[in-house]
Amino acid sequence: MLDYRKQQEWSNGFGHQQSPIGFLSATAQPEQLTTSLFEWSSPLAVTTVIDRETNFEATGTGNARLLQQPVTFQQLHFHAPAEHQIDGHQAAMEWHFVFQDALGQLSVVACFAELGAANPLFEQLLTHFQSRQTATLPQALPVNSWLPQAGGVVRYLGSLTTPPLTEGVHWYLAATPLTVSVEQLQQYREFFPQDNNRQLQDLNQRRLFKSVL
Ligand SMILES: [Zn+2]
Numbered sequence: 290m291l292d293y294r295k296q297q298e299w300s301n302g303f304g305h306q307q308s309p310i311g312f313l314s315a316t317a318q319p320e321q322l323t324t325s326l327f328e329w330s331s332p333l334a335v336t337t338v339i340d341r342e343t344n345f346e347a348t349g350t351g352n353a354r355l356l357q358q359p360v361t362f363q364q365l366h367f368h369a370p371a372e373h374q375i376d377g378h379q380a381a382m383e384w385h386f387v388f389q390d391a392l393g394q395l396s397v398v399a400c401f402a403e404l405g406a407a408n409p410l411f412e413q414l415l416t417h418f419q420s421r422q423t424a425t426l427p428q429a430l431p432v433n434s435w436l437p438q439a440g441g442v443v444r445y446l447g448s449l450t451t452p453p454l455t456e457g458v459h460w461y462l463a464a465t466p467l468t469v470s471v472e473q474l475q476q477y478r479e480f481f482p483q484d485n486n487r488q489l490q491d492l493n494q495r496r497l498f499k500s501v502l
Pocket residue numbers: 366367368385450
């Protein structure tokens with residue numbers, strides 16, 4: 290099992306574009322896009338919940354375009370507490386919607402979750418999760434409502450936040466948070482007591498771009 294307390298030992302044969310990062314939003318360069326940043330071209334849905342030992346992963350289906358690049362939705366998984374930090378703030382959770390293009394290049398749309406109203410999608414996943422199992426959901430659960438539809442987005446080039454820590458991952462961080470309830474987070478932490486956030490990595494010379502959906 291991945292041990293986040295020993296993450297300094299995770300081998301990283303890569304260079305200077307690691308994730309997650311922390312930054313001040315004022316340092317992100319505004320960009321005016323001539324096309325839409327996100328197009329959720331088809332209904333995206335999750336169909337199974339898999340125990341990944343340090344969190345659970347909901348595998349999915351559906352097509353989208355990220356910066357006009359066609360991608361397929363792979364899976365959604367969770368980090369508690371959040372991995373990225375904007376303006377020094379660490380949210381209660383961070384949700385990673387993972388996409389892949391035809392060449393195998395990965396993109397992650399990250400949504401923060403703060404404590405507040407219960408989240409119906411998260412509730413369904415908590416209900417159907419089974420320890421050490423791959424649980425098939427009784428019906429595919431649409432996830433489009435939980436993807437960013439409005440608000441600010443910061444994008445940058447980074448890496449996977451778990452081994453093999455591969456670089457070349459396109460990150461999109463949505464500023465407008467989702468919510469989960471205290472009870473939901475407690476239930477999740479009963480399944481996964483260990484924090485599963487990787488520590489902040491050096492920004493180095495990377496540029497951050499911000500736009501508004
Ligand atoms: Zn992740």
